[in-house]
Amino acid sequence: MLDMKRFAVYYAPPPGAFADLAARWLGWDAVSGQACAPPDLDLPVAEITAEPRRYGFHGTVKPPFRLAPGATPGDLDAAMKGLAGRLAPVLLPGLRLASLDGFLALVPEGDTTPLQRLAATVVRNLDPLRAPLTEAEIARRRPERLTPPQRALLERWGYPHVMEEFRFHLTLTDRLPVGMAGRAQAALAAHFAPVLPRPFVIDALCLFGEPKDGGFRLLHRYDLAGRDGAG
Numbered sequence: 001m002l003d004m005k006r007f008a009v010y011y012a013p014p015p016g017a018f019a020d021l022a023a024r025w026l027g028w029d030a031v032s033g034q035a036c037a038p039p040d041l042d043l044p045v046a047e048i049t050a051e052p053r054r055y056g057f058h059g060t061v062k063p064p065f066r067l068a069p070g071a072t073p074g075d076l077d078a079a080m081k082g083l084a085g086r087l088a089p090v091l092l093p094g095l096r097l098a099s100l101d102g103f104l105a106l107v108p109e110g111d112t113t114p115l116q117r118l119a120a121t122v123v124r125n126l127d128p129l130r131a132p133l134t135e136a137e138i139a140r141r142r143p144e145r146l147t148p149p150q151r152a153l154l155e156r157w158g159y160p161h162v163m164e165e166f167r168f169h170l171t172l173t174d175r176l177p178v179g180m181a182g183r184a185q186a187a188l189a190a191h192f193a194p195v196l197p198r199p200f201v202i203d204a205l206c207l208f209g210e211p212k213d214g215g216f217r218l219l220h221r222y223d224l225a226g227r228d229g230a231g
Contacts, residue, residue, distance in 0.1 A: 004209035004219075006066050007076060009122055010058035011168075012206040012218060018195040022057035025049065025172065025191060030056025030208065033217040041187050048184060052171040055216045059170045061119045061205060063159040064216075066131040076129055077220070080207055083125055084222035089203035090114045095170070095196050097189055102175035104184055106192070108168055108200055115168055115202065122205065123162050133158050 012030065013019040023029040026049050027038045038045040055064075067076065093110040100107070108115065133154075141160060143151050150160035161167065176184055204223050208216045 004073070004211055006064040006210040007073075007219075008055075008058075008060065008064040008208045008210075008216065009062035009080070009126065010056075010060055010206045010208050011170075011202050011204075012056070012058050012208075012221075013197070014204070014221075016195075018192075018197060019057070021191060021195050022170075025188070026053045026057055028053045028056055028215050030058070030216060030218045033211075033215070039191060041191075043180075043184060043187055048173045048176060048180065051174045053215065055171075056208065056218070057170060058206070058208065058216075059168050059202075062122050062126055063162070064210065065126075065129075065158055068129055068131045071129045071131075076126070076207070079126055079129060080205060080220070080222050083122060084205055084224050084226075086226035087118055087121065087205075087224050088227050089201055089224045090118055092200045092202075094198040095200050097172075097185060097192070098169075099181065099185070100167075100169060102181075103171060104173045104176065104181070104188060105169040105171045106196070107170075112168060116166055118202070119166050119168070120163050123157055127157060130158055 013022065015031070019031075023036055024039055025045065027035055027046055029036050038049075067073070092108045092112065092115070095106040096109055098105060098107045138154065141154055143154060146154065146160050150165055153162055153165055154160040157163065172188055173184055202224070204221045206221050207219045209219045210216045
């Protein structure tokens with residue numbers, strides 16, 4: 001945990017069939033920090049999962065960030081424990097496969113307001129530990145393509161898709177060519193059908209880290225043990 005370039009707070013499924021099939025699909029197991037063999041399908045799975053593979057299977061709660069000067073991993077661990085101790089789990093009916101701006105992802109069903117509140121609370125409470133964005137980091141977000149509210153969020157919170165712009169999803173592919181999207185969607189529906197959780201429960205916050213040598217990996221799982229959905 002001491003030698004990470006960046007940290008992030010994600011939802012990641014607990015050990016089990018859902019987590020295993022998701023890791024196989026992406027070709028990266030964030031728990032072990034090891035590559036794994038993709039499923040044997042009539043698709044270039046490794047090619048169409050290149051971007052999400054870097055981050056491991058997850059739903060973003062607080063996007064990747066560098067620690068602020070003077071902040072330590074121990075400070076982050078303490079803050080995570082404090083949040084987990086007072087935030088309540090979120091219960092949703094399930095997950096469904098969806099196309100989002102050209103890529104495929106799993107998205108929650110039902111009223112996501114409690115999940116929106118939880119994510120906003122995590123972003124707000126951990127922000128003092130986040131280093132300001134560099135000019136290069138801002139440029140990578142292509143601010144000229146963002147809406148005015150998204151640019152304001154980027155400046156305030158270091159990411160354009162938080163707070164009122166937050167949309168929880170678990171990314172499964174890169175942006176796909178039109179001819180590939182239907183095939184990938186059918187393959188994913190069959191791949192995940194036996195294991196999609198119903199209900200879908202977020203009962204832990206997962207701290208991920210990005211080491212110098214590559215893909216994000218799970219560092220610690222903090223069980224949500226509180227009664228408050230926001231704060």
